[in-house]
Amino acid sequence: MRSRERMLAACRGQAVDRPPLWLMRQAGRYLPEYRAVRADHSFWEVVRTPELVEKVTLQPLARFELDAAILFCDILVVLDVLGAEVTYAPGGPRVSPALRDQAGLDALLPVDAEAAFGYVDQAIRRLCARLQPETAVIGFAGAPWTLAAYLVEGGPSRDSAQLKALAYQQPRVFESMMERIADVVAELLLIQLRAGADLVQIFDTWAGHLSPGDYTSLALPYTRRIIERVKSHGAPVILYLRNAAGHLDAAASSGCDVLSVDTSIDLAEARQRLDQSIALQGNLEPALLHAPEARLRAEVERMARAAEGGGYIVNLGQGLVPSSPIDGVARLVDAVRALGSES
Amino acid sequence: MRSRERMLAACRGQAVDRPPLWLMRQAGRYLPEYRAVRADHSFWEVVRTPELVEKVTLQPLARFELDAAILFCDILVVLDVLGAEVTYAPGGPRVSPALRDQAGLDALLPVDAEAAFGYVDQAIRRLCARLQPETAVIGFAGAPWTLAAYLVEGGPSRDSAQLKALAYQQPRVFESMMERIADVVAELLLIQLRAGADLVQIFDTWAGHLSPGDYTSLALPYTRRIIERVKSHGAPVILYLRNAAGHLDAAASSGCDVLSVDTSIDLAEARQRLDQSIALQGNLEPALLHAPEARLRAEVERMARAAEGGGYIVNLGQGLVPSSPIDGVARLVDAVRALGSES
Numbered sequence: 001m002r003s004r005e006r007m008l009a010a011c012r013g014q015a016v017d018r019p020p021l022w023l024m025r026q027a028g029r030y031l032p033e034y035r036a037v038r039a040d041h042s043f044w045e046v047v048r049t050p051e052l053v054e055k056v057t058l059q060p061l062a063r064f065e066l067d068a069a070i071l072f073c074d075i076l077v078v079l080d081v082l083g084a085e086v087t088y089a090p091g092g093p094r095v096s097p098a099l100r101d102q103a104g105l106d107a108l109l110p111v112d113a114e115a116a117f118g119y120v121d122q123a124i125r126r127l128c129a130r131l132q133p134e135t136a137v138i139g140f141a142g143a144p145w146t147l148a149a150y151l152v153e154g155g156p157s158r159d160s161a162q163l164k165a166l167a168y169q170q171p172r173v174f175e176s177m178m179e180r181i182a183d184v185v186a187e188l189l190l191i192q193l194r195a196g197a198d199l200v201q202i203f204d205t206w207a208g209h210l211s212p213g214d215y216t217s218l219a220l221p222y223t224r225r226i227i228e229r230v231k232s233h234g235a236p237v238i239l240y241l242r243n244a245a246g247h248l249d250a251a252a253s254s255g256c257d258v259l260s261v262d263t264s265i266d267l268a269e270a271r272q273r274l275d276q277s278i279a280l281q282g283n284l285e286p287a288l289l290h291a292p293e294a295r296l297r298a299e300v301e302r303m304a305r306a307a308e309g310g311g312y313i314v315n316l317g318q319g320l321v322p323s324s325p326i327d328g329v330a331r332l333v334d335a336v337r338a339l340g341s342e343s
Numbered sequence: 344m345r346s347r348e349r350m351l352a353a354c355r356g357q358a359v360d361r362p363p364l365w366l367m368r369q370a371g372r373y374l375p376e377y378r379a380v381r382a383d384h385s386f387w388e389v390v391r392t393p394e395l396v397e398k399v400t401l402q403p404l405a406r407f408e409l410d411a412a413i414l415f416c417d418i419l420v421v422l423d424v425l426g427a428e429v430t431y432a433p434g435g436p437r438v439s440p441a442l443r444d445q446a447g448l449d450a451l452l453p454v455d456a457e458a459a460f461g462y463v464d465q466a467i468r469r470l471c472a473r474l475q476p477e478t479a480v481i482g483f484a485g486a487p488w489t490l491a492a493y494l495v496e497g498g499p500s501r502d503s504a505q506l507k508a509l510a511y512q513q514p515r516v517f518e519s520m521m522e523r524i525a526d527v528v529a530e531l532l533l534i535q536l537r538a539g540a541d542l543v544q545i546f547d548t549w550a551g552h553l554s555p556g557d558y559t560s561l562a563l564p565y566t567r568r569i570i571e572r573v574k575s576h577g578a579p580v581i582l583y584l585r586n587a588a589g590h591l592d593a594a595a596s597s598g599c600d601v602l603s604v605d606t607s608i609d610l611a612e613a614r615q616r617l618d619q620s621i622a623l624q625g626n627l628e629p630a631l632l633h634a635p636e637a638r639l640r641a642e643v644e645r646m647a648r649a650a651e652g653g654g655y656i657v658n659l660g661q662g663l664v665p666s667s668p669i670d671g672v673a674r675l676v677d678a679v680r681a682l683g684s685e686s
Binding site: 287 | 434
């Protein structure tokens with residue numbers, strides 16, 4: 001099978017020769033060729049320059065036999081077009097001013113998504129021209145809860161306490177903010193799909209800060225709102241959650257085709273609990289890239305067996321980080337390819 | 344019922360007039376009287392001075408009708424006596440040198456726990472003299488996985504990646520380190536119990552960084568080793584995990600009497616999945632301290648109902664933080680007391 005065919009089949013739970021593989025943050029700072037680009041260009045410059053996006057998006061595919069490329073971009077572009085100032089600092093991105101009330105909500109800018117995300121449209125078109133039909137092209141955006149966490153907390157936080165306080169104390173401000181964010185996210189994903197992306201992933205990195213009850217009432221409705229709009233296009237939608245263990249069933253009810261889980265839950269349990277029409281993605285412990293080859297290979301085989309009965313896409317539980325070992329990624333690629341030669 | 348009687352009965356799943364209440368980090372920076380003490384004394388000075396420990400431990404009980412006092416101390420005292428340098432910085436504690444290999448393991452100091460933790464023994468004795476038999480006195484320590492995460496990562500980390508890499512690459516160094524830590528933790532807890540503490544809690548804050556499989560093989564055996572030793576004393580043992588949703592059954596198999604869970608799992612589901620002989624603690628969303636009174640009260644009532652069928656101790660899913668509102672804590676205390684007057 002071609003990579004793109006394999007990815008799309010896995011998303012739909014159809015037969016594959018082996019599970020497809022791609023890695024969250026597969027383009028990034030663990031690659032010296034990416035660091036070389038960043039030595040000459042700021043992060044925002046790369047994101048907004050389609051030629052540079054194409055270049056760094058393709059870098060991991062030149063090294064590794066991956067089944068998909070994911071647009072090089074950042075979830076915070078949505079906050080940027082809403083008028084927040086987004087800067088990148090060593091401890092994580094900073095967003096200012098922090099939105100805390102109706103005045104903060106009123107200060108958000110109206111968004112003409114087609115105009116604002118023209119660079120995304122162009123970058124996706126370049127990637128599709130280079131990669132399709134052999135390799136799948138993935139677009140992505142942040143989930144409203146995660147984007148709101150950055151907007152209200154002003155950066156990454158341990159618990160999203162300010163955002164929760166806003167939701168409890170000023171529910172109308174919270175709801176309006178979430179709807180504003182959700183609508184821009186939906187527009188962004190539709191721009192990616194119209195430009196030719198084969199599928200999209202929604203990242204809800206901070207969903208794990210919520211109790212199951214609060215996830216269902218404060219995060220899920222806005223993710224569902226996006227998926228309802230995006231599904232009109234027909235392409236598969238992947239939903240990723242970090243610390244997904246407590247939110248598995250709720251997240252699966254979002255309308256997503258694929259649920260991407262971190263390491264917080266056993267893959268076999270996830271497969272057992274969910275309807276077989278929902279494909280799974282992820283679950284590999286990123287630190288296993290540091291493990292001996294036999295251990296990593298055994299884990300990949302275990303995951304492939306655990307996921308049987310529905311579609312499955314191999315990926316990490318969290319994205320690659322600057323310290324991720326390149327040879328570990330190569331070992332993972334070999335281990336996944338070996339799954340195909342065994343059958 | 345007296346508070347101490349209520350706490351001990353809840354730990355053992357016996358009948359209570361209402362669930363008991365205490366709060367993780369109930370003594371701390373959200374209280375101006377604590378900040379006043381810290382204006383004159385460093386954190387280590389407070390921890391190592393029994394008079395000051397008594398003073399700050401009692402501060403929240405002077406304000407709120409809580410059912411237990413928890414020793415004011417820090418989980419990192421165990422790393423301190425093993426020879427690591429522990430300092431407190433704005434981003435979290437720093438531990439140096441980071442242990443990464445056999446040489447680091449060899450550099451750990453032998454520990455005479457009775458001598459090293461004499462200040463803990465004295466502080467517990469003072470607290471028991473002041474509080475028993477009315478109010479329960481809780482001792483505590485860190486779980487080996489969490490302490491090892493600080494020791495190997497050199498401070499708080501997002502994923503404990505270095506510790507996992509050590510476990511995968513140098514399993515003998517990892518095992519020896521974990522056993523060394525576990526044995527000091529067990530000694531510390533036994534010192535607390537012999538000094539009169541009514542029960543102890545083991546904090547495994549970073550257990551949520553582990554996959555269920557890795558939790559069972561890399562963290563649980565060392566926690567179990569401690570509990571086996573401590574149980575000889577007969578006092579109840581509480582085990583706390585953050586991001587507990589994926590580890591519920593494994594953690595309950597540790598031998599603990601009470602499993603303290605964060606917000607990652609629904610309390611009713613936890614109650615349903617566990618043997619009724621295991622009591623539950625925690626689960627309240629800390630941000631609800633910012634919520635309107637009716638919302639907080641409804642949540643406390645919901646939790647008390649959800650926990651029915653086994654022992655239950657009201658607590659937060661995570662500890663209080665400097666920005667926790669004092670009036671929110673007061674509202675929580677009122678809500679829990681109201682549970683008793685309804686029946």
